[in-house]
Amino acid sequence: MNRPQPIEKMVEIVKKLPGVGPKMAERLSYHILKMPWDEVNRLIDSIQKARQTMKSCGICYNLSEHDPCPACSDSTREHDTVCVVETPQDLIAVSKVKDYKGLYFVLGGALSPLDAVGPCDIRVDKLIKRLKSGNISEVIIATDADSKGEITAVYLAEIIKIKYQSHKIGLWFARWRRY
Numbered sequence: 001m002n003r004p005q006p007i008e009k010m011v012e013i014v015k016k017l018p019g020v021g022p023k024m025a026e027r028l029s030y031h032i033l034k035m036p037w038d039e040v041n042r043l044i045d046s047i048q049k050a051r052q053t054m055k056s057c058g059i060c061y062n063l064s065e066h067d068p069c070p071a072c073s074d075s076t077r078e079h080d081t082v083c084v085v086e087t088p089q090d091l092i093a094v095s096k097v098k099d100y101k102g103l104y105f106v107l108g109g110a111l112s113p114l115d116a117v118g119p120c121d122i123r124v125d126k127l128i129k130r131l132k133s134g135n136i137s138e139v140i141i142a143t144d145a146d147s148k149g150e151i152t153a154v155y156l157a158e159i160i161k162i163k164y165q166s167h168k169i170g171l172w173f174a175r176w177r178r179y
């Protein structure tokens, strides 16, 4: 016996979320169907509100209600230092574990030759542009400690060195893992 059509549609959509396989999609869908109406409405509202109000900061590409984001518009931060992370979630994690007062840059992913993700698929050009226009003297590369993060860190270090041959720029690698 097949699942009723409305549930089938729901499972198909939930299955598209990252890390959610067919079994998990089915479990989540049936769980939502058992939830009280007020919780379902709060879930729908929170998704809609976050989707409608979050925008990408034009300077660092962090997600925020404001553009520029609070970090980029905070004059007390060190505006000559940039920490490069893969995702907005990484930015939040780094800001919590480190006593860091500089700015950030969100790459939007990591290089992955096996998945055909190259420098054009993440914000490498935008990072270089940012470094050139922002009078940056220190760059901390804080990509993930997995193989994609390592490849990305090595690539970024090389490309920054090439683009900044005549500039004095401090380049650091931060090794960390998000739990």
Ligand SMILES: [Zn+2]
Pocket (backbone or CB within 6 Å): 057, 058, 059, 060, 061, 062, 068, 069, 070, 071, 072, 073
């Ligand atoms: Zn920003």
